[in-house]
Amino acid sequence: MLQYILKRLLLMLPTLFGVLLVSFVVIQFVPGGPVEQMVYQLKGRGAAESAGNTSAGTGAYQAARGLSDEQLTQIKTQYGFDKPAPERFWLMLKSYVSFDLGESWFRHASVVDLIREKLPVSMSLGISSLLLTYLIAVPLGVAKAVRHGSRFDWVTTFGLLVAYAIPSFVLGVVLLVLFGGGSFWQLFPLRGLTSDGWESLSMAGKVMDYVWHLVLPVTAMVVGGFASLTFLTKNSFLEEINKQYVTTARAKGATEQRIFWRHILRNAALPLVVGLPEAIIGAFFTGSLLIETLFSLDGLGLLSYESVLRRDYPVVLGTLYFFTLIGLLGKLLSDLAYVLLDPRVQFGRVGEGQ
Known part of the structure; x- marks a missing residue:
């Protein structure tokens, strides 16, 4: 009985790994991720500011047209997308071993x-x-x-x-x-x-x-x-x-x-x-x-x-x-x-x- 339990517990590891791997890979191809949502939000805010105040200056027009490379880099770093996908997946697995499931990006809670x-x-x-x-x-x-x-x-x-x-x-x-x-x-x-x-x-x-x-x-x-x-x-x-x-x-x-x-x-x-x-x-x-x-x-x-x-x-x-x-x-x-x-x-x- 003990041997069977140990075998089943060990078989859970590849099952968990497979579920997480497939889910992680699918997520990489889903459009409208957090980076895109933040970019759209900043663009919309900039467009609203420029429409409400035509003398707002170049900052509002810059936000209305798009974001600079530096701003995009900051957003990607904020959500951890500055690292390659394999590295992000490996860091996620390491944290999950200790049951550290991370923190919500939008609710600001673990x-x-x-x-x-x-x-x-x-x-x-x-x-x-x-x-x-x-x-x-x-x-x-x-x-x-x-x-x-x-x-x-x-x-x-x-x-x-x-x-x-x-x-x-x-x-x-x-x-x-x-x-x-x-x-x-x-x-x-x-x-x-x-x-x-x-x-x-x-x-x-x-x-x-x-x-x-x-x-x-x-x-x-x-x-x-x-x-x-x-x-x-x-x-x-x-x-x-x-x-x-x-x-x-x-x-x-x-x-x-x-x-x-x-x-x-x-x-x-x-x-x-x-x-x-x-x-x-x-x-x-x-x-x-x-x-x-x-x-x-x-x-x-x-x-x-x-x-x-x-x-x-x-x-x-x-x-x-x-x-x-x-x-x-x-x-x-x-x-x-x-x-x-x-x-x-x-x-x-x-x-x-x-």
């Missing part, structure tokens, strides 16, 4: 501080949606497996397919119109995670206010997300129900409850539990851009989107490195959970012909 600032919003959405998804999907999937082929199974399947087909963003708009004071009822807040005067509320009041703000965005995320988990649960339990050992247990006179709790549940729940560590990590660190934008939630999804638009490369590459590392660790934890839950799996024997 990438680590930005992630720490935006993380609570994404965690609130992710953890709440994950809990609701499992609490709804797993019991529903078990009920569908037990009642396979019944009217309940067909009706719920149709409902799940409809829910799966509705994009979360569209559902969020519908929920805002219906329950956010659009054209019908104003039952839930439109934006944010807290109300005005939240600091003056009691602890119970703060919790209730926070949960009240989460209802609409979490609902929009959950409705289209638990269909796949429900079908996975149903298929997993249905496969175990139809196996020979269940028929044998029934022939020996075992009750249905005993068969379900002692035999079926342990084997059928294996795929669900194995994917739980990765799902939990994803819930902690994954932001939903569309939901955060729609409900004015300043989380990781909105941070990543704005960083791409503004070509804030330290934030783009730093968050990509961090999330890739977290995702690889989640995969490793899922594999380890599989070994702990199923003793038939022995990673140490892989490659030995057994």
Whole structure:
């Protein structure tokens, strides 16, 4: 087991290197980088000054026409583009080894501080949606497996397919119109995670206010997300129900409850539990851009989107490195959970012909 863990940890290194290398190379060819944006900004400022004051002198006209080589060199040095691309990539890797993710060019804060600032919003959405998804999907999937082929199974399947087909963003708009004071009822807040005067509320009041703000965005995320988990649960339990050992247990006179709790549940729940560590990590660190934008939630999804638009490369590459590392660790934890839950799996024997 220890040998397998060490191998997986070592395999993370080329994976991280490949992700960063491809992203860094792509960034070099993306137009409208920070240098170009600063040049356009200075040109526009100079043009506005020269248009507003015709006697401004040669400085305004110089800015309106273009920038000098010295000014361009200063801008490139400011953003680190005075060095060749291989050197910049090497310096980035050296800083990432010590988890120094750099500093944002436009927000004037370290990438680590930005992630720490935006993380609570994404965690609130992710953890709440994950809990609701499992609490709804797993019991529903078990009920569908037990009642396979019944009217309940067909009706719920149709409902799940409809829910799966509705994009979360569209559902969020519908929920805002219906329950956010659009054209019908104003039952839930439109934006944010807290109300005005939240600091003056009691602890119970703060919790209730926070949960009240989460209802609409979490609902929009959950409705289209638990269909796949429900079908996975149903298929997993249905496969175990139809196996020979269940028929044998029934022939020996075992009750249905005993068969379900002692035999079926342990084997059928294996795929669900194995994917739980990765799902939990994803819930902690994954932001939903569309939901955060729609409900004015300043989380990781909105941070990543704005960083791409503004070509804030330290934030783009730093968050990509961090999330890739977290995702690889989640995969490793899922594999380890599989070994702990199923003793038939022995990673140490892989490659030995057994």
